[in-house]
Amino acid sequence: MWHRVFARCNRTKHWRRNTAVDISKDFAQHMQAQDIRTTQLPNGLTLVMERMPDVRSAAFSMLIPAGNIYDPPGQEGCAAVLSDLITRGAGDRNSQQLAFDLDNLGLQRSESASGSHLGLSGATIADRLPDVLRIYADIVLRPQLPADQFDAARAGIAQSLHSIEDEPRQKAMQELRRRSYPSPWGLPSDGNLEGLSQLTADTVRTHYENCFRPSETILGIAGNFDVQAIQKIVEECFGEWPDKPAPTVEVSDWAPNVSHIAHESTQTHIGVAYESVPYRDEGYYNAWAAVNILGGGMSSRLFTEVREKRGLCYSVYASLSALRDQGRVFCYAGSTNERAQETLDVMLAELQRLPEGIKEGELERCKAGAKSSLIMQQESSSSRASAVARDWYHLGRVTTLDEVHQKVDALTVPSILKYVDEHPADNFTVLTLGPESLEVNLGVS
Amino acid sequence: MWHRVFARCNRTKHWRRNTAVDISKDFAQHMQAQDIRTTQLPNGLTLVMERMPDVRSAAFSMLIPAGNIYDPPGQEGCAAVLSDLITRGAGDRNSQQLAFDLDNLGLQRSESASGSHLGLSGATIADRLPDVLRIYADIVLRPQLPADQFDAARAGIAQSLHSIEDEPRQKAMQELRRRSYPSPWGLPSDGNLEGLSQLTADTVRTHYENCFRPSETILGIAGNFDVQAIQKIVEECFGEWPDKPAPTVEVSDWAPNVSHIAHESTQTHIGVAYESVPYRDEGYYNAWAAVNILGGGMSSRLFTEVREKRGLCYSVYASLSALRDQGRVFCYAGSTNERAQETLDVMLAELQRLPEGIKEGELERCKAGAKSSLIMQQESSSSRASAVARDWYHLGRVTTLDEVHQKVDALTVPSILKYVDEHPADNFTVLTLGPESLEVNLGVS
Numbered sequence: 001m002w003h004r005v006f007a008r009c010n011r012t013k014h015w016r017r018n019t020a021v022d023i024s025k026d027f028a029q030h031m032q033a034q035d036i037r038t039t040q041l042p043n044g045l046t047l048v049m050e051r052m053p054d055v056r057s058a059a060f061s062m063l064i065p066a067g068n069i070y071d072p073p074g075q076e077g078c079a080a081v082l083s084d085l086i087t088r089g090a091g092d093r094n095s096q097q098l099a100f101d102l103d104n105l106g107l108q109r110s111e112s113a114s115g116s117h118l119g120l121s122g123a124t125i126a127d128r129l130p131d132v133l134r135i136y137a138d139i140v141l142r143p144q145l146p147a148d149q150f151d152a153a154r155a156g157i158a159q160s161l162h163s164i165e166d167e168p169r170q171k172a173m174q175e176l177r178r179r180s181y182p183s184p185w186g187l188p189s190d191g192n193l194e195g196l197s198q199l200t201a202d203t204v205r206t207h208y209e210n211c212f213r214p215s216e217t218i219l220g221i222a223g224n225f226d227v228q229a230i231q232k233i234v235e236e237c238f239g240e241w242p243d244k245p246a247p248t249v250e251v252s253d254w255a256p257n258v259s260h261i262a263h264e265s266t267q268t269h270i271g272v273a274y275e276s277v278p279y280r281d282e283g284y285y286n287a288w289a290a291v292n293i294l295g296g297g298m299s300s301r302l303f304t305e306v307r308e309k310r311g312l313c314y315s316v317y318a319s320l321s322a323l324r325d326q327g328r329v330f331c332y333a334g335s336t337n338e339r340a341q342e343t344l345d346v347m348l349a350e351l352q353r354l355p356e357g358i359k360e361g362e363l364e365r366c367k368a369g370a371k372s373s374l375i376m377q378q379e380s381s382s383s384r385a386s387a388v389a390r391d392w393y394h395l396g397r398v399t400t401l402d403e404v405h406q407k408v409d410a411l412t413v414p415s416i417l418k419y420v421d422e423h424p425a426d427n428f429t430v431l432t433l434g435p436e437s438l439e440v441n442l443g444v445s
Numbered sequence: 446m447w448h449r450v451f452a453r454c455n456r457t458k459h460w461r462r463n464t465a466v467d468i469s470k471d472f473a474q475h476m477q478a479q480d481i482r483t484t485q486l487p488n489g490l491t492l493v494m495e496r497m498p499d500v501r502s503a504a505f506s507m508l509i510p511a512g513n514i515y516d517p518p519g520q521e522g523c524a525a526v527l528s529d530l531i532t533r534g535a536g537d538r539n540s541q542q543l544a545f546d547l548d549n550l551g552l553q554r555s556e557s558a559s560g561s562h563l564g565l566s567g568a569t570i571a572d573r574l575p576d577v578l579r580i581y582a583d584i585v586l587r588p589q590l591p592a593d594q595f596d597a598a599r600a601g602i603a604q605s606l607h608s609i610e611d612e613p614r615q616k617a618m619q620e621l622r623r624r625s626y627p628s629p630w631g632l633p634s635d636g637n638l639e640g641l642s643q644l645t646a647d648t649v650r651t652h653y654e655n656c657f658r659p660s661e662t663i664l665g666i667a668g669n670f671d672v673q674a675i676q677k678i679v680e681e682c683f684g685e686w687p688d689k690p691a692p693t694v695e696v697s698d699w700a701p702n703v704s705h706i707a708h709e710s711t712q713t714h715i716g717v718a719y720e721s722v723p724y725r726d727e728g729y730y731n732a733w734a735a736v737n738i739l740g741g742g743m744s745s746r747l748f749t750e751v752r753e754k755r756g757l758c759y760s761v762y763a764s765l766s767a768l769r770d771q772g773r774v775f776c777y778a779g780s781t782n783e784r785a786q787e788t789l790d791v792m793l794a795e796l797q798r799l800p801e802g803i804k805e806g807e808l809e810r811c812k813a814g815a816k817s818s819l820i821m822q823q824e825s826s827s828s829r830a831s832a833v834a835r836d837w838y839h840l841g842r843v844t845t846l847d848e849v850h851q852k853v854d855a856l857t858v859p860s861i862l863k864y865v866d867e868h869p870a871d872n873f874t875v876l877t878l879g880p881e882s883l884e885v886n887l888g889v890s
Binding site for chain 1: 573
């Protein structure tokens with residue numbers, strides 16, 4: 001999430017070109033000028049393109065404002081079923097023909113529902129991109145949503161829900177997320193079995209008709225292609241898509257909470273969450289650094305204290321979750337039942353002792369990891385397509401990797417401590433899953 | 446696995462340069478000349494380097510012949526514990542200092558045990574590569590293997606074994622693999638709890654002393670670096686590593702088998718395996734195409750027949766597994782208990798009806814997917830580092846992506862049918878995990 005940044009973009013139909021400027025120190029030699037162009041069609045669809053002259057692939061990421069927050073209450077799972085059904089026939093291709101034609105283009109693709117979006121993405125050889133986009137215009141604007149495949153699509157989501165029941169680690173983190181955000185924001189994207197059972201093919205079609213609209217849709221494309229030709233194709237394919245008003249979403253109240261899910265198992269799964277800031281917040285990079293120092297890798301505090309020094313668990317981490325308007329830190333540890341209480345105690349103690357001080361070395365490692373990630377990301381068209389689309393969603397503009405680099409470089413121990421002081425780790429939401437519930441002991445180390 | 450091919454390499458200390466030649470049709474424009482160089486140090490260590498001038502990263506993959514096939518019988522899990530313990534201090538750095546210094550280089554790294562190898566890999570900004578290699582020389586030649594961290598390393602592996610017990614999908618495929626190869630080849634890389642309990646810090650050190658040797662170690666490096674400078678560093682760092690004889694491994698008899706693991710769950714997990722050919726076999730690409738047509742993607746037969754048409758399961762696939770001297774096809778489906786028998790029946794019917802015919806369209810899709818994957822792979826230094834190292838292990842030479850492309854292009858429906866005729870899907874090993882065992886009905890559709 002963190003590795004996305006800020007370059008000025010326009011919301012008009014005219015191009016503005018963002019190129020890299022003034023990057024600091026020895027790192028500058030590694031960063032390439034990025035050629036990022038943004039345009040908005042008259043119907044509101046935003047097209048963000050990054051041209052990558054050194055690759056031969058092209059990738060796209062299309063975010064459509066039809067995620068599971070728009071699921072009708074009592075029929076949760078609607079967006080998830082739609083994300084399956086939407087590729088089962090479009091335009092004049094039936095389900096099988098559509099799969100065949102996309103596979104013939106060598107497209108590696110995926111469809112998914114998240115809270116805010118239904119996401120369609122794919123990657124292939126760059127010169128296949130025009131054909132891919134034309135087929136996706138059918139998928140987005142003219143899906144068949146065949147009623148006779150509704151049961152199969154729903155069964156797939158139902159079985160995915162069943163399988164989560166068998167995977168307590170995922171189950172624990174899904175339940176932690178549900179309890180950490182006001183509903184419907186934290187709800188599982190696949191919904192629930194009760195909601196699915198109430199769903200009909202008509203509900204799914206209505207979800208499509210209510211939610212699919214150009215004005216909050218973002219199409220990110222990255223790779224080696226002719227930007228003007230691709231813009232023209234996007235305009236031809238998506239320009240006539242009529243806009244409509246956004247559906248409303250009712251958001252519940254929320255407060256931190258502690259809960260336990262009884263589960264017979266050899267292990268206890270521990271999830272801890274607390275409030276952080278969203279990506280667009282000016283404190284975001286300090287928040288990111290704090291979480292990284294806590295639980296971002298093998299020299300992080302949680303890894304060192306919980307796993308390496310005490311051997312309490314096989315897996316432990318902390319990560320930052322960001323919706324557009326709110327953020328959370330999610331921490332996980334899996335432990336034997338016998339050592340679960342000690343694991344939770346040590347985790348909470350580590351979270352709370354961060355304001356006591358951060359070493360320069362911790363910050364340096366954090367920066368080194370960030371810079372290395374930037375280099376990797378700039379080499380992947382899929383990463384970039386996804387990053388430019390999500391950037392636009394979160395910030396209403398697209399950022400360059402140079403700017404991320406500058407933000408990372410500007411981090412200091414005092415800036416992080418100031419952030420941590422203003423946003424302390426407290427008001428924990430705790431979810432445990434295992435045979436026995438645990439005590440939330442604050443102030444223990 | 447399939448995407449690796451054949452370029453002539455020398456086993457001497459002198460370079461030979463492999464560049465791309467004569468690639469067919471429109472695809473040629475997408476492929477780059479590859480600059481692959483192979484050398485063998487006098488002590489037997491093989492260094493394979495691919496220079497990628499368009500990237501800024503560098504990645505390495507080191508395969509050391511110390512995998513879990515060398516675990517002492519009754520002390521399984523030895524290689525897995527070693528793969529954890531080996532980065533807990535090396536040379537004059539203790540565990541924490543080593544993690545700090547690697548993180549300071551921005552290295553994204555992993556350590557793992559497989560049947561044949563203990564694998565160390567990582568990726569970072571290209572100019573950090575010399576420092577990374579110097580630290581890895583300490584890890585490989587001078588690990589501290591501290592006895593006081595043995596319990597923590599073992600506990601990590603033990604908890605990973607416990608967690609597999611909670612994840613029936615993984616458990617089923619692990620048990621299928623165990624039953625599909627002669628022991629010790631199919632054994633789980635983490636060993637088992639009984640074996641772990643017998644393990645001591647001394648056994649792990651002995652495993653290191655017996656197995657770690659240059660003569661079957663392969664160091665693959667890919668990215669944007671000065672090949673002569675890197676070769677010099679590798680020679681300095683690893684040239685004095687003394688060779689020793691390989692330990693022997695006793696391999697059991699094996700025959701296809703059917704078994705069931707009782708597990709209370711809402712789902713039944715179904716694994717089916719049958720014999721295929723290893724990567725170095727001349728029939729490999731036909732084997733790969735056959736498996737791809739069966740279960741390689743969303744227009745594959747298993748996906749279409751089992752999931753899309755009948756909604757029997759949420760996940761189904763077939764894939765090719767290749768050891769150096771033997772290969773298997775592994776198929777998986779997860780289903781509700783009620784529909785598990787029907788799912789298995791349909792899977793087996795699809796496997797058996799492949800010799801009846803393959804459509805040109807199926808082959809075309811298979812080729813399109815392969816070519817697209819080739820393009821993606823050529824853009825990732827991590828993919829290439831790993832590919833050149835594994836190529837060397839399987840073939841004793843390194844292959845270019847062009848040559849894979851030519852092999853894929855040369856596939857025809859008759860060539861695949863001939864392969865399938867000579868290597869029919871039969872003598873199934875079947876493993877089911879769920880509340881009820883299933884019947885293996887052959888000849889049912």
